[in-house]
Amino acid sequence: MTRDKPMQYAFAKFTKNDLAKYPFLKETTEYIRTLDLKIEDLSNPEFAKILERAKERVEEAILYAIVTREKRNEDVEISSFPIAIMLATATGNSFIKKRYALAEAKQAYNDMKFEPKEKILKIAQNFNWKLTLNKNPQIPYEFALNFTDYLRNTTHLKGKKWKLVNKLLSNGKVYITKTEVARLLSEEVRRHIEKKLEIKTLPKFPQKITEIAEKIKKLTVEKIGKSEIEGFPKEIDKTAFPPCIKALYKAVSSGRHLSHIGRFTLTSFLINIGMPPENVIELFKNFSDYNERMTRYQVEHIAGERGSRTRYKPPKCETLKTHSVCTNSDGLCEKIHHPLAYYRRKIYKK
Numbered sequence: 001m002t003r004d005k006p007m008q009y010a011f012a013k014f015t016k017n018d019l020a021k022y023p024f025l026k027e028t029t030e031y032i033r034t035l036d037l038k039i040e041d042l043s044n045p046e047f048a049k050i051l052e053r054a055k056e057r058v059e060e061a062i063l064y065a066i067v068t069r070e071k072r073n074e075d076v077e078i079s080s081f082p083i084a085i086m087l088a089t090a091t092g093n094s095f096i097k098k099r100y101a102l103a104e105a106k107q108a109y110n111d112m113k114f115e116p117k118e119k120i121l122k123i124a125q126n127f128n129w130k131l132t133l134n135k136n137p138q139i140p141y142e143f144a145l146n147f148t149d150y151l152r153n154t155t156h157l158k159g160k161k162w163k164l165v166n167k168l169l170s171n172g173k174v175y176i177t178k179t180e181v182a183r184l185l186s187e188e189v190r191r192h193i194e195k196k197l198e199i200k201t202l203p204k205f206p207q208k209i210t211e212i213a214e215k216i217k218k219l220t221v222e223k224i225g226k227s228e229i230e231g232f233p234k235e236i237d238k239t240a241f242p243p244c245i246k247a248l249y250k251a252v253s254s255g256r257h258l259s260h261i262g263r264f265t266l267t268s269f270l271i272n273i274g275m276p277p278e279n280v281i282e283l284f285k286n287f288s289d290y291n292e293r294m295t296r297y298q299v300e301h302i303a304g305e306r307g308s309r310t311r312y313k314p315p316k317c318e319t320l321k322t323h324s325v326c327t328n329s330d331g332l333c334e335k336i337h338h339p340l341a342y343y344r345r346k347i348y349k350k
Helices: 004-009 016-021 026-035 039-043 045-064 074-091 094-112 117-126 147-153 178-197 207-224 226-230 243-253 260-272 277-286 292-302 317-322 339-349
Strands: 131-133 143-146 168-170 173-176
Touching: 016 026, 016 074, 026 074, 039 045, 039 207, 045 074, 045 094, 045 207, 074 094, 074 178, 074 207, 094 178, 094 207, 117 131, 117 178, 143 147, 143 178, 147 173, 147 178, 173 178, 243 260, 243 277, 243 339, 260 277, 260 292, 260 339, 277 292
Parallel strands: none
Antiparallel strands: 131 143, 143 173, 168 173
């Protein structure tokens, strides 16, 4: 063991470019500390670029659910991260905060999966992971991860491939690929940033920060929608389903055929009100043409867990009418234009 350690960990320190790419690193925090950036300095014109980039980071998270990496000025990129944290916190909005943490984590994953194995090990060290390179040529995986680190970071991951029973486990280590390590590290990053955003009592922010935070909140309402930001109750209430969804749900429960748009409408509706993809997949098992692999792929794609990572919403009522999915409309249907709006209205009326 002692002989392997220098081989795995004796490599160069993180570069400045790495600090810009991975602003959650301890080394990045240390570097920012040396810049001696104070909150009251942000009103000065010389810090305008940092403030603008911080605002851009949060806006990118809201609009695209990812934060791109700006490499032209590494110091601006590095310094803008803690300011972006401050801006997201200043909104006081849990949706914005979660969205920002997720967006940073997604970009970190996109970067990490292309890093050399040695750098992956060094990033994992930041989170005190027990991760080593796999030295056994008989095992076709690049890394071995302590099973407690593995379990902690697969809690929210869906899909059979992440279940421990489907992994090669030996002597308390789970053998995984580099891409899988990057994905699990991104979960660690998401939680790390969410923790930074969990400030119970907000400090008094400079006026400039408060003004930008208000603009960010306004942008979120415009682009995401008030209903999406407020979220739905955790308990799913089938009695609040709009008539079209009730009909689709009844059909799928009894194994009756549904058109492609019918399946998409029901799946996207259930996903958006909080039903786990696994439960939605279970519903479709009643169909005679059920294909587990294909169904899982389609449901997880709609849920934003595959492909572009975009969660799809059900079609508007107008589209459902065009495709003859709209059935048994009632008085409330006449007042709204979307199945999710119907559900929300019913929930809050109760």
